[in-house]
Every structure is written in structure tokens, then in C-alpha cells.
Amino acid sequence: MKPLLTRPLRNRYFFISDIILLGFAAYISYVLRLEKFDLGLAWPGYLLFTGLAIVITPLVFRYVGIYARYWRYASIEEMLLLAGAVTVAGLVVGALHLAFFQVFPSDWPRPRSIPLIFLLLALVATAGPRFSVRLAMRLSRQRWGNGRKTANPPQPILIMGAGDAGAMIVREMQNNPHLGLEPVGFLDDDPRKRDVKIHGVAVLGDRHAIHAAVKRHQVSQVIIAMPTAPGAAIRDIVRICGEAGVQARIIPGIYELLDGSVSVKQVRDVRIEDLLRRNPIHTDISAVRAMLRGKRVLVTGGGGSIGSELCRQVLRCEPAELVVVGHGENSIFEIANELGAVVRSHESGQDAVSNPNHAPRLSQPASCIIPIIADIRFPERMRAIFEQYRPETVFHAAAHKHVPLMESNEVEAVTNNVLGTRNVVVAATATGVERFLMISTDKAVNPTSVMGATKRLAEMVVTHAGQKRRKTEGQGARPPSPCSTPPPPRCTVVRFGNVLGSRGSVVPFFQRQIANGGPVTVTHPDMRRYFMTIPEAVQLVLQAAVLGEGGEIFALDMGEPVRIADLAHDLIRLSGLELGRDIKIVYTGLRPGEKLFEDLFLEQEAYGRTMHEKVFVCRNGKETADWEPRMCSQIDELIAAAQRGEAAEVRRRLRNLVPEYQGDAVIRSPSVETHFHGHLPEPG
Secondary structure, three states: OOOOOOOOOOOOHHHHHHHHHHHHHHHHHHHHOOOOOOHHHHHHHHHHHHHHHHHHHHHHHHHHHHHHOOOHHHHHHHHHHHHHHHEEEHHHHHHHHHHHHHHHOHHHOOOHHHHHHHHHHHHHHHHHHHHHHHHHHHHHHHHHHHHOOOOOEEEEEEEOOOOOHHHHHHHHHHHHHHEEEEEEEEEEHHHHHHHEEEEEEOOOOHHHHHHHHHHOOOOEEEEOOOOOOOOHHHHHHHHHHHOOOOOOOOOOOOOOOOOOOOOOOHHHEEEEHHOOOOOOOOOOOHHHHHHHHHOOEEEEEEOOOHHHHHHHHOOOOOOOOEEEOOHHHHHHHHHHHHHHHHHHHHOOOEEEEEEEEOOOOOOOOEEEEEEEEEOOOOOHHHHHHHHOOOOOOOEEOOOOOHHHHOOOHHHHHHHHHHHHHHHHHHHHHHHOOOEEEEEHHHHOOOOHHHHHHHHHHHHHHHHHHHHHHHHHHOOOOOOOOOOOOOOOOOOEEEEEEEEEEEEEHHHHHHHHHHHHOEEEEEEEOOOEEEEEHHHHHHHHHHHHHHHHOOEEEEOOOOOOOOEEEHHHHHHHHHOOEEEEOOEEEEEEOOOOOOOEEEOOOOOHHHHHHHHOOOOOEOOOOOOOOOOOHHHHHHHHHHHHHOOOHHHHHHHHHHHHHHOOOOOOOOEEEOOOOOOOOOOOOOOO
């Protein structure tokens, strides 16, 4: 049989208690004011006041939803609602009480301070029973554990981070003893929180107190509840935990907790992206939502790592239609099912289904998800799709991205990255697309690979279309005619480095090598790359789409470059292994097309800051000033050579079209002018 305290208490009992206790509160108000229990001549006034109180107050409570609340889970929100409702009811009752005596004068005593005294007592009378249920529920949970008892004593846990996330984790552990976790202390680097208690749990010190706290409380696990902490802090805490012989687990970063929820269920092992995490980016979500809400949006490469995350974040902005275009049927099937589940849950009035990618919740009429299998290399197919669905905003994420693989597949690199991009741009221009944004890469800057050169040429195709738009606007708007062609889209490019967790990323490759017992292969001890998490990169891509006017190349602030050897070392350590003893790192040499360091700007590009601190812009007019007809014909010849399968001719023409293309892997040191260290250098 369930304990009495865990049985649900219906709101009709609160209604009855309100009627009884409000009358008692009115009586005590008169007693306190008259300083006697016998009200004498004040009895009629008391009865009138009580009658008004027990009628008006429940009506106000019902109107604001007090009786619809589940008080077993009451919080500060319910307390504020209750206080506001009591205040409104008290003022109305007091005003009616005084108005009665103005209309019907009498000799009955009517102290003017009674409504104020009653207001305070009424708050106690209505809040007391409700929050006693909340307290009883907590005591019952601590005693009975929701009917589930743990066979073993609870495991002592330390919480690193005494902020909102840490407090929520502790509260959940306290409310759910069946989890078998007992928070024994907080740790926080903020000296102002030292020696204070949060939910009865003391802050024992900063991160350097981990050793002593682990030894004193026999702790076997430290939960890092710092979703906005930078990667440097996470690395240091994980290192200290390792030295103390305690397991470190973590609450996901702010980019994974897009819905703002934190719970014990989300606690997981520390991953490499946690160690590389940077300060959170503040994005103008309202501007992005205003750009996409109610619009028709198309994403190419929608089944890929970047494309699928673009679809998730675009869906949060509630477009009218989301057209997901991709070549791989399995990946398109998976992302379409995921997004479709979000839409169906919204239509049924339920929360979004739980999934590892934190699917969004929708508040407006559900978007229409349209999955399409298509190859961007076929212009007729692209034109047909754009004609049918008439997208207003296009995100072009489809591309071949593997550097060594494209070195031996030059034909595919050109037909997909150059021809495919041109096909999408042409279709977008012909059908009146408003905004067009292409996802590019830092490997397009001073490329040493075929992949980088083709992406650089694709950038030039897109920026040329964007500059045509700016020229059209500069000439002034002309009145439309039935035969007039639509203006070119606002075409922009976003350039960034590697993303963690993407297909072909070095991280899952290293993880597979570690799982197989090693060795971990690194091409060069000095190789560095920029890294960014996929949600973070996509968030900035959407911000750049808002900023773009046409013809710009945006570069994202990638932070500091990371040594690939250090990345491999961190992954080995996170796997619980020791470098040299359990597993080795072997240096294999640079692969075809690779270089040691990546740049984000060309030397001739004029770059500067934008309104967003993490997005930079560069405009290059030098390459596109004389496109017509020279560049267009040369691109046609390049594509024709690729379609004929002439690899050597493809490379030769790439060198002519992309002067920076060096054609072979080159070991370079980072230059002061072009290498990006997380701070934008002053333009030279």
C-alpha cells in the first residue's frame, strides 16, 4: 500500500481549506486590530468582510489558475502566482467592504487597516496547506524513494559548479533517492560562494580542493555542472580528477542544451568536445527566427553532419516548409524521420520526442518537412526542384570534403563542388530565391589540395552572383514586368575549419584506433587545425545569413588552433589509457594535399569585423571583376575536362582559375598576416 504522503491530493480539498482558513484569517485580522476576541459591534462588519473574502478569493484563484496547479511540485513560480492572486483578491475585498459602508452608512466599527492585516494572514492561510504538501512530498521521497529502494548505500558525489545547473542536479538527486547518488559537496572557483550552502549542500572550495574532498568523503565521481565553462577549465578539472583517482562526468555544454533543461539523465562521460569547448556565443536568435519563420527553406546536403544540424536549427525557427535535399537515401531518411517526429509531436500537443540531438520544440503551426533525393550535379533536376518548391532561403551544404580522397578523384571534386554549386546558384537565381548561403572551408584559402581548390572556385561562383545582386541594387529598383527576370539572391559564403563529430572527422577515426588497441596515427607532430562543435558552427552560420547583403565571405572565429597530437593524447587519456604504456602514437607523414596549418583569409582579401563578435567578413572584388566572359568560359572548360575524365587537365585548369592553388602538399609556418589566432588582426 502506498504511504499516505505519496497519495495525490486533489484541488477540491484546497478549495475547502481556503473557505475555512480565509474566514479564520478574517476573524484573526479583527482580533489583532481590536485587541480582543469578542468582536462586539464589529460582528456584522466581520461577517460582511468574510463573506466577500470567501467568494472573491476563490474566484480570483480560479481565474489565474491556482486550482489548476499541481502543488506537490510547487516552486517559486507558484509562490509568486499565489502571492499575486492573494494581493489582488485582498484589494478587491477591501475596496468592496469600504464601498458598502459608503453606500450604506452605519454605526458598525469598520477599521480601515483590516484589509492590510487580512492580506498577510490570507497569504499564510492559503500558502501553508499548499506548501506543506510540497514539503511532505519531499520528505516522503527521501524516505520511500518513489517506492524504489536501493540495495546499496548511496554513492557520494561531488558537484563541480555551484551555479544553476549544479543546483538543479543536486535537487534532482535529493528528490530521487532511488538514483543511489548522494551529493556531499559543491566545488566552485567563485570565492564568494565559499562556505555557503545550496539545498543544504556546502561549497567545500575551488577545483584545487578536489583531492581533499575526494579523500574526506570517499568520493568516486565528480560531476562537472558547468555548461558554459571554456574547454581550458574543463581540461584542468579533468586533469585534477585524474590525479585524484576519481571519475569525472559532465553536464553537456550550452550548445547541446539548447532547450535549457538540465537533469541527471543528461550527465555523461567527458568527451573531447568538452575539452575543446570555448566561451559560449551570444547569437541574436530573434533575428534568425524573423528571417526564417514562415518562409520556405531548402538545405542541400541535408543528410550530412552540417546539413542535418542546419535542418534541426532551422526547424526551431518554424519555417513554413523545410526542403531537405541529399544524395544519400539513408541519411535523408534518418534526418527526415527525426524532424518528422518533432512535427508530429507538436501536432499532437506533446513535447518533442527525446533524441540524442536535442530535437527542437515548436510553438507555432508545424512546419512541412519535404525530403528529396537528388544529385546537385544535374542542372535539370535542381531547376525542377526549385521550380516546384520555390524556396526563399537556401543553405548549400552539399560538397565533397575529404582532402586525400579528392586528390585521387579530381573529376568528382570538380563536378560536385564546382558544377553542383553553380547548378544550385543558377536554379536559385532563376526562381527568385532571396538568400543563398554556401558552407565553405578554411582549406579553400591558399589551397594545396584539389578539394580546397574546388571549394575556392565554388566560393568565387557564389560571391560573383552576390556581387551581381549588389550591382543591381546599386542601379536602383526598376518596376517589375511580366517578362522581367528576378534579381539574383543575396549570395554569401561562410568559411570555417574542422567540426567535431562530423563524418570523416579525425576524432571518430582516433576513437576507432583506440578501441582496436592502437596505434593512433598522426600525420605530423606539428599539424594544427581549427575545431568547432557542429551546433556552434551552425549557430554562427545562421547569424551570418542574417548579416549577409551579397558577395561577402564570412569567416567564423575558430579560436586557437589545436595540435592534432594533443587531440590524440587527450582522447587516449579520456579512454582511461596511458600514452606509451597502453597505446602509442605513430607519425605517418603528410598525406597528399595536406598542409600543416590552415588560414582563414587570403592575403588580398579586405577583411573586418561585423556586428557579431564571432563573425568576420571579407570582400574580394579582385577575382570577380572580369568574370564575364573569361572566367565563365574557363569554368565551362574545367567542367568539360572533368566530365571527360581528364584528371591532368583538371589540375592544370584549376591552377589557372585559382592562382593560390599550389597543387602539392606544402609544409608552411603560420604567417602573421594570414594565420588566425582567435583575434582578428588589423587589416594591412
